[in-house]
Amino acid sequence: MTKEYDIVVIGGGPAGTAVAGGLKAQGKSVLIVEADLWGGTCPNRGCDPKKILLSAVEAQQRAKNLQGHGLTGVPTVDWPALMTTKRGYTDGINDGTLSGLQGQKIATLHGQATFNADGTLQVGDETVSGTDYVIATGQRPTILPVEGxxxxxxxxxxxxxxxxxxxxxxxxxxxxxxxxxxxxxxxxxxxxxxxxxxxxxxxxxxxxxxxxxxxxxxxxxxxxxxxxxxxxxxxxxxxxxxxxxxxxxxxxxxxxxxGRQPNVDHLGLANVGVTVNRGGVQVNDHLQTANPHIYAIGDVSDTPVPKLTPVAGYEARYLVGELTQPAAAITYPVIPTEVYAEPKLAEVGITTAKASEDSARYQVNTLDMTHWFTYYRLQTPKALAKVVVDRQSGLVVGASFLSEIADEMINYVMTLIQQKVTLAELQKLIWAYPTPASDLQYLV
Missing domain, CATH: 3.50.50.60 (FAD/NAD(P)-binding domain)
Known part of the structure; x- marks a missing residue:
């Protein structure tokens, strides 16, 4: 017997759980299906555990920078202890996520989901049906096809x-x-x-x-x-x-x-008219596939934005509205992207490459901040910034940072860009001093 739901969500990661919870709160009957770990890549084996490991790296690098400047001795990374700390977080994600879904009275199934030719969904021995479906199966690491x-x-x-x-x-x-x-x-x-x-x-x-x-x-x-x-x-x-x-x-x-590739191999998408390309499941500006009753969000979808956990959550919130009270096409805010190396590299908005191609419109301010107080006190080896300014409006429209606190600075600048704060308005603000935020007025 086929069980029927208003919404069937395929994928129990950040995108899938967010859309399932949002739709359940709107009174929909919801089933969510997961083939692997509940919670998805980010908290189990992605950004969250990576940042836990990076915490020791950051502390070690800070100590290295301050050798001869107030500190003596550089700590070593105790990998087994660090891994124990990481597992203290990740080991509870699967059960915690599942418990959270069950606490919301959301139906769950564990297994590989495949669309049948009649539009139903097969999960092991179970056949289920939804008025609408949401694909949120994410991505996985790509393996290069080399010998060995x-x-x-x-x-x-x-x-x-x-x-x-x-x-x-x-x-x-x-x-x-x-x-x-x-x-x-x-x-x-x-x-x-x-x-x-x-x-x-x-x-x-x-x-x-x-x-x-x-x-x-x-x-x-x-x-x-x-x-x-x-x-x-x-x-x-x-x-x-x-x-x-x-x-x-x-x-x-x-x-x-x-790189990574979309998890679509076993979904049987051809059976239901859903098209896929190298970037993932093809969707329109309402996150709808070629099949009007099937949507795709998060890393698995071929959207013109970075594949990031906050983006997945943003799309989930949009889709909750779309499936309860259809609205305008999705629009995205400015989205910062980062490389969590040491130092960190981060950028947002109009890239310096694009700005250079249109120098009549954009000005790129190049800054070496290494000797600014913020970085001097940390003895940062190198701190660099490039800020893109729209010549006509005077607005900051893009930036790139390289420093140990680039992740903090990029969020400040993202806010300035999103809120269209001009330099004159910025200089009317009083920031806690001395802090990285108080450096903003000197960036343009």
Whole structure:
């Protein structure tokens, strides 16, 4: 017998649980289906555990910077203890999320969901039906199709290592590669990061990326650029990574950090007329697929915005409204993006590359903040900023930061951009001093 619901949500991560809870609060009958861990990638094996591990790295780096400036001795990372702390958080996510859903009286099923040709959904032996469906299955790490790809591990494996290997190599110079390489090096590993061309983190300001790589190189990370990895072989002395140009590197652990791909393989989307491309499930500006009764939100959807947990929550809140009282097309606020290396790299709004292409409209202010008081007191090795200003309005419309507190600064500037605060208005505000916020008036 087919069980029927108003809404069936596929995926129990941040996007799925948010939309399920919102719709339940609006009086809808809701079922949510999860094939893996309740809570999804971010809290279980993504941004949250990564930031817990990074906390030790940040503390260690602060201590290094202050050697000879008031501190003596640099702490070492106790990896087993740090991992215990991480697991103290992540071990409760699955059960806690499930308990929370059940507390809201939301029906749950655990298993792989697949659409049948008649539009119903199959989850193991259960057949269910919804007036509308929401796909929120997220993404997973991509594995490069090289010979010996079975030796690749992923970010999931790295974030749950019992011990840190002596030699760790990351293949792919995106967010994940830079962030996990930073953690591995701070924990004492010999670290290499391989990238297929000479432009890792291509979405970010070129000069800031180069400066970041310079600082990570000083910390001991080796960047192997323009290396197109072809083969991984296991030998007595370790894993050998080789490329056609004679590149040969021996390592103990190799992490594929070459991006992520949407979790759509087993959903049977062709059975219900839902189209997918490389970026994910195709949706319109109401987050609706080619099938009018099926929607997609979060990382699995092909939307023109970064794949971030706060974006997933934003889309979930929009869709709750769309499915209860249809409204206008979705519009997105300005969205900051960050690389949690050490130092951190962050940007928001109009990129410096786009501003340079339209110099008649935009002005780019380049700032070396290294000797500003905020960074002097921390003995930060390098603190850089680029701020994009609209020449006609005088509004800040974009920024890029490289520093240990770039994540804090980018949020301030995001607020200025979103609220359209002019320099004159900014200078009328009195900030707590001396703080990073009090530096805002000097950025333009």
């Amino acid at each position: 790809q079975e030796y690749f591990k992923t970010s999931t494996d790295f974030l749950d290592l019992d011990t840190m290997p002596k030699r760790v190599t990351f293949v792919g110079g995106g967010y994940v590669g830079f962030e996990l390489a930073t953690i591995a090096r701070a924990a004492g590993a010999e670290v290499h990061l391989i990238h297929h061309n000479d432009r890792p983190l291509k979405a970010f300001d070129t000069e800031h990326v180069q400066a970041l790589m310079g600082q990570l190189t000083e910390q001991g990370i080796t960047f192997d650029l323009n290396v197109d990895l072809q083969r991984i072989t296991k030998q007595p002395d370790g894993l050998h990574l080789t490329a056609a140009d004679g590149f040969d590197l021996t390592t103990d652990l190799v992490i594929c950090s070459a």
